[in-house]
Amino acid sequence: MVAKYRGKYELTGLKGPIPEEMLHNLDISYEICHEMEGHNHCEQCGRCCYQDFIIVLDSDLERMAEKLEMPLRTFITTYLYRDKGKWFIKKTNPCAFLQEDKRCAIHDARPEVCRDFPYTVSKFMSRVYLALQDNGCSLDLEYMDKEWPCTQRIIAEAPEMLRRIRPDVKN
Numbered sequence: 001m002v003a004k005y006r007g008k009y010e011l012t013g014l015k016g017p018i019p020e021e022m023l024h025n026l027d028i029s030y031e032i033c034h035e036m037e038g039h040n041h042c043e044q045c046g047r048c049c050y051q052d053f054i055i056v057l058d059s060d061l062e063r064m065a066e067k068l069e070m071p072l073r074t075f076i077t078t079y080l081y082r083d084k085g086k087w088f089i090k091k092t093n094p095c096a097f098l099q100e101d102k103r104c105a106i107h108d109a110r111p112e113v114c115r116d117f118p119y120t121v122s123k124f125m126s127r128v129y130l131a132l133q134d135n136g137c138s139l140d141l142e143y144m145d146k147e148w149p150c151t152q153r154i155i156a157e158a159p160e161m162l163r164r165i166r167p168d169v170k171n
């Protein structure tokens with residue numbers, strides 16, 4: 001079974017417990033991402049709701065079904081499909097819940113991945129983690145769409161945050 005950090009970040013290639021130093025550095029990475037999330041200035045442009053795959057965790061299901069006032073089974077068959085043991089929203093790009101005003105129809109019940117985006121999502125966190133391992137602190141954010149307000153902020157602020165926190169990193 002693949003190791004998971006905080007129960008949701010799959011550490012591909014690691015099957016046993018997370019080594020202590022790795023855990024320490026993952027905690028630092030998570031703190032950086034979480035701190036940025038705290039300064040989140042989402043402009044609700046709706047761009048991030050145009051993804052091909054939007055994952056829904058088991059822990060999201062009941063909250064979403066309740067918000068839509070649907071029985072759980074009806075919600076699942078109407079909106080979700082399952083692939084390789086995971087739930088995904090059926091209609092995406094844009095997401096079925098994106099309204100014309102670019103607001104999310106289920107905002108306070110949206111999936112955890114949407115709450116975490118783009119700060120504490122696995123891809124950004126893994127880039128922060130890799131940069132922390134690298135003495136040069138090179139943060140590879142090439143994958144980010146530079147048109148989005150939130151990613152522009154990350155690109156502008158994350159390298160400095162990494163430099164500030166770097167002395168705590170164990171190599």
Ligand code: SF4
Nearest residue numbers: 042043045046048150
């Ligand atoms: S792309 Fe960024 S700024 Fe736009 S809605 Fe998504 S999180 Fe907010």
Ligand code: SF4
Nearest residue numbers: 049095097098104114
């Ligand atoms: S659930 Fe809401 S926040 Fe998440 S992708 Fe769909 S419209 Fe966007």
